Amino acid sequence: MTATLEQRLDAFRRLDDAKLTFARRDWFPGTSGNLSIKLESEPLQFAVTASGKDKTKLSPEDYLIVDQDSRPVDATTLKPSAETLIHAVVYKTFPKAGACFHVHTVWNNLISELYFGQRAFSIQGQELIKGLGIWEENAHITIPIVENFADIPTLAAEIEKVITQEVPGVLIRNHGIYAWGGNDFEAKRHLEAFEFLFEYHARWLQLRQAAVSTTTTN
């Protein structure tokens, strides 16, 4: 099945919304980031951002539709995101995933660097963990971290090995985060929850360090 024109336009409109919202937060520095929304599961088809575009702006050439092999479905001069393969891995691993968002932020980069040499970042007891759809009391979550392989098939294969049903995201060290959800609303909520947790934790470490220094110098 091929997505109808109406389905495509609806996905493009939703991608516009997410893109402008994230752009207002400076989550796409230097053309970084990419976004996708699934259109069909079998065979896989999704709308994805075109590569190298200024994601703070809207243009008629922002998105294209790709297939399960990350190839454009229609004849086009647009190039799909260089990281389209990662979106495909997410959709193939989690058939219920309907949207996948990738952003580079200072906080997600700092967290991945703070836990240099470790393969995950964990946090417990924060209310915003519920934003990830995890409702148990005092929940403890672990977000995998993969190394930033320049070769995208290698990076996508590493991501495929570590992503789990439990936590809808993965950090790429000194690069950014991929977060997904059943639809664009959920993927956005997950991304926002992750970013809150990263910023909170990094600031908390900073304040704790400052408090320790003050105590030891007094």
Ligand SMILES: CSC[C@@H](O)[C@@H](O)C(=O)COP(=O)(O)O
């Ligand atoms: C311009 S820095 C970012 C890129 O190398 C890449 O990581 C990225 O997120 C955007 O690539 P793109 O091909 O535009 O989807």
Ligand SMILES: [Zn+2]
């Ligand atoms: Zn990236």
